[in-house]
Amino acid sequence: MEFKDDLGKPWRYEDDGLTVTRSCVWSPPGCHPVGCGVKFYADEDGTLVKVEGDENQPVTKGRLCPRCLTLKDYVNHPDRIKYPMKRDPKYRGQADKWERITWEEAFDLIESEWKRITAKYGPTSVAVWAGTGREGGTFMPYAAAIFATPNYCYTQSGYACYLPRMAASAYVLGAVYPEIDFAGGLEGTYDNPEFKVPEVIMLVGKDPLPSNPDGFFGHSVVDLMRRGAKLITIDPRTNWVSTRAAYNLRLRPGTDTALLMAMLNVIINEDLYDHDFVEKWTYGFDQLAERVQAIPPAKAAVICDVPEEDIIAAARMYANAKPASIAWGLATDQKANGQQMAHCVMALMAITGNIDIPGGNIIGGFADSLNEPGFGFSTMTDETKDALLGLHEYPAYCGMLLNAHADLMLKALETEEPYPIKMGLYAGNNLLAGTCAAEPRRWHDAMIKSLEFNIGFDVWMTPSTQSTCDLMLPLTTVAERDGVVFTHYSSLPVTYGIMTPAIKRIGETKSDMELGWELGRRLQPEFWSQYTDFEDFVSKFRLMGKMSLSEAREKVCIQRGHTYRKYEKGLLRGDGQLGFNTPTGRVELWSTMFQRFGDDPLPYYEEPQYSPVSTPGLLDEFPFVLTTGARRYEYFHSEGKQIPYLREIHPEPTFDINPADAEALGIAQNDMCVLRNQFGVCELRANVSPIVKPGVVQADHGWWYPEEDPNEPHLYGVWRSNINSLIPNFHTGKMGFGAPFKCILCSVKKGSLADEMSHEELIAGGYDRPAHLDWKEGRNA
Structure with missing residues (x-):
């Protein structure tokens, strides 16, 4: 991997009596891993007084959202949790029963409760409730390694956020995630001679400007529009970008798969596909061509409530554009039929030859990931690993993600089947507040009933922590911590930025990584002895030891570079062979993995479980x-x-x-x-x-x-x-993915x-x- 030096201002400098620290953000103030560049201004007392965008950050170029611009109010807010606190479990839900303790007392309590509970119920009785988190990537792997439990669990039914797309990508493409090429990893970005502006960008269930999801900088769509890209949007709800689109397909929620199958129908039947790519690099094209005959544009128009002529015209526009890209969003994950929708999206990319080309959809190579594989399972026995909740019922979900199945976790809390869950840890998860749990009161009641000890760590006291926790640990904000933010959780070679402490810490707060480091050394000292100190841990876990945190900090933001058409160069497979990292070595339009997991190997459309048609x-x-x-x-x-x-x-x-x-x-x-x-x-x-x-x-x-x-x-x-x-x-799909967050029925009454x-x-x-x-x-x- 080549690390390119940052060419902007130094990472820290003085400006009009204030110390300016160039850094990047994760959460708080809340975002996915874009790593937006910020400049933190601190006074002589180490207090944050101003936040600005960093014009030297090569992707975001000084642009910031309101969350970042109000970070001063966030950091200095009087309601922040500043010290560790404990409460007797019998007083859960009572705010006046918290008492301040020291960090040593907090760690002693965690150790004693972990030993007591695992001795009585076994290591699987501990669960880590994971959300987006406060670090520059997920906290789950090292939390699981600390407690030697396989049951780290994102609590949203069907893991209905991003990971279903990643799993489908792994099974169909053999790569973790195909993303629109917005030149983020290329020096000079849009002006790099290797890059091409896409002629067409199709946004499928994605509103990029307010979401900036998963490492994709949403405003780059506007940048590319200014450079000539035209838009197709597919979304039930009109947004800013869709009002600028050539075609805005406002479909009925949950019917995306039918619309995309109809687009495949048009492209194949009108011979608009890339014959060379299809012949050399895809598997199952003839079967796909036969399957999509089941949903011609006229049928999709009725299902989706979209004009037939618009479906046809949008399909032609996408297919005829060279290059073209697709940005697909959360709507893919939030339905039981989402894996089939994902399959269609990747089929569109593949048959038009837009995979891993300049201006198309880029994918990461075999050596691109900066994660330590299997880290979370490093401290447990094979028997414990095999007890991961859902591994045998939903191997496509649990085996690929190494996560407990969310719905089966709820079942275990409610019924103690197949075994009890007695200790928990909130890792950046406010699940009761309508974020990442369906039927949240049901989760609340199950946790109160089942858990003997539950830990929260956050910047704030949240409803989740207030109601269900016995120990509260205070976290630093992004302005007070060390860390690394890598886009797309490192699966794509775009950028990663370095979070650098810019101000004096509020109270006795710690970062998630520090908690992981300190708890890990206490509970699993033999495993954690491989790291000499905290910086060594961060460097090896987040940077794969390719450089130290100190070296990375001076660069502020590192563009990782990108090699196109890796399938032609043996860069996608561990064996160095040409092609894709799938069982057939090709993009699997007929998916051998889907078939192996008991689902249809070809895309198909199913109505949402509750809809005007199905119910x-x-x-x-x-x-x-x-x-x-x-x-x-x-x-x-x-x-x-x-x-x-x-x-x-x-x-x-x-x-x-x-x-x-x-x-x-x-x-x-x-x-x-x-x-x-x-x-x-x-x-x-x-x-x-x-x-x-x-x-x-x-x-x-x-x-x-x-x-x-x-x-x-x-x-x-x-x-x-x-x-x-x-x-x-x-209400998940056959492989355990998806839930109807975006397609269900309700009534409305004034x-x-x-x-x-x-x-x-x-x-x-x-x-x-x-x-x-x-x-x-x-x-x-």
Whole structure:
């Protein structure tokens, strides 16, 4: 790997009496691994006084979102957790029962409880509840290695976020993830002579500007538009980029697979595919061509509620563009039919010859990953590894991701089958707040019932920690820690940036990596002895020992370079042979791996489990198709609700409803409404807008109210506006992936929960809204 020196300003310098530290961000302020460049300005006391974008960062070029620009308010907020605290388990949910302790006491408690619980129930009784996290990559592997448990678990049903796409990519392409080529890893980016601007960019279920997902810098779409790229957007909801698109295919939520099969139908039947690539580098083209005859454009038009002529024209536009790229988003993962949608997306890339070419979709090579493979399983026996929850029921999910299956984890908590879960650790996960758990109250009740000891570590006290934890450990923010941010979790050779402490730490906070290092040495000293010190641990775990953290810090941001057409050069396979790292050595349009896991080796369309077509009998009661989780500029999932500037922009949770539907229901802009289905209920304010089609509503997720009562059952009002209460568990696809977060039915009614429930029911359910509190005041006012 070639490390290119940064050519901008030094990583730290003085400016008008302030110390400026060039760094990059992960979370907080919340983001996926783009590694946006920042400049932290600190005064002589080591206090953060200003944040600016770093114009020297080669990809983001000084551009920042509101979350970064308000980081000063985040870092210096009085509600931050500053010291370790413990609480007797019998007082869970009571905010006044926390007592401050030392770090030594906290580590002693963790060690004693871990030894007690694993001696009684075995190592599998410990679980790590993983979210996006606070580090520059997932915390799960080293948390699992610390506790010698296989059960680290992202708690969203069907792992319905990013990893289903990664798994499908691994099985179809033999590469972790094909991403739009936005020249991020190339010196000079768009001006690099190797790069070509894509003639067409197709955005499938992806709103890149507010989401900046998984390492892809969303604003690069705008950069490429300015350089001539044209857009096709496929999304139920109109957004900024779709208003600039040549074709905006506003489909019914959950029907993406049918639309993409129809596009494949057009491209194949009209002979618009790349014959040379198909013949040399794909497997199963004839079978795919036969399968897509089942969904011609006319049929897809009816299924998807999209004009047939638009489907045909968009397919031709994509196929005829040389090069073209596809950016595919979270909508792929949030349906039971998502693996088939992913298969179609990769088939489109492959048959048009747009894989790993300049301006197409790039993939990582065999040597590109910076992760230590199998690290999380390094401290456990083969018997313990084999007990990973879901490994035998869903090998495609658990065997590839080395994660416990989320739905089966919930089952184990509720039933103690196949074994009990008695100790847990929140790793950057506020699962109760409508972020990464379906039916969150069900998770809450199961954890309270099952767990004898639960640990939280975070910057804030969250509803999840307040309700279910016995130990709270305070974390640093991105401005106070060392770390590495690698785009796409290192699977693509784009960039990685270095997080560098810029200010004096608040209280006695530590970073996740420091917690991992210190706990690891205590609980697994033999394994952790391979690292000489903390910096050595970070260097080897995050940089694969290719350079020290100190060396990397001076470079600030490192562009990793990119070699195109790696399949022609033997760079995708461990054996050095040409082709793709699949059983056939080709892109598998007919997937041998899907067949091995008991699914159809070819794409197929299935209706969402609850839809106007599959469950028409529910329409009288639940007439709207509900889609959730559209990203916002102000917040990252549940994070940032304490920050006044962000709350001023978007003070309360909303849902989008078409003006025709709103008029029929007597709903005006900003009216409080109740959304309900057979799984749950919540209240949100109406945003009356044509950005959604008639019959469709889109709801905010990740809401809680930090200014409200922290105690059970209220828990900062976390249940009142929790859209995930309407999403069920155990509705995954055949291989265990996906859940209907973006395609389910609901009703909408003007009014509030207080109109429908007695005061006693509201109090018991935690739905009441304290009238005397206001978000502008905050709990420390």
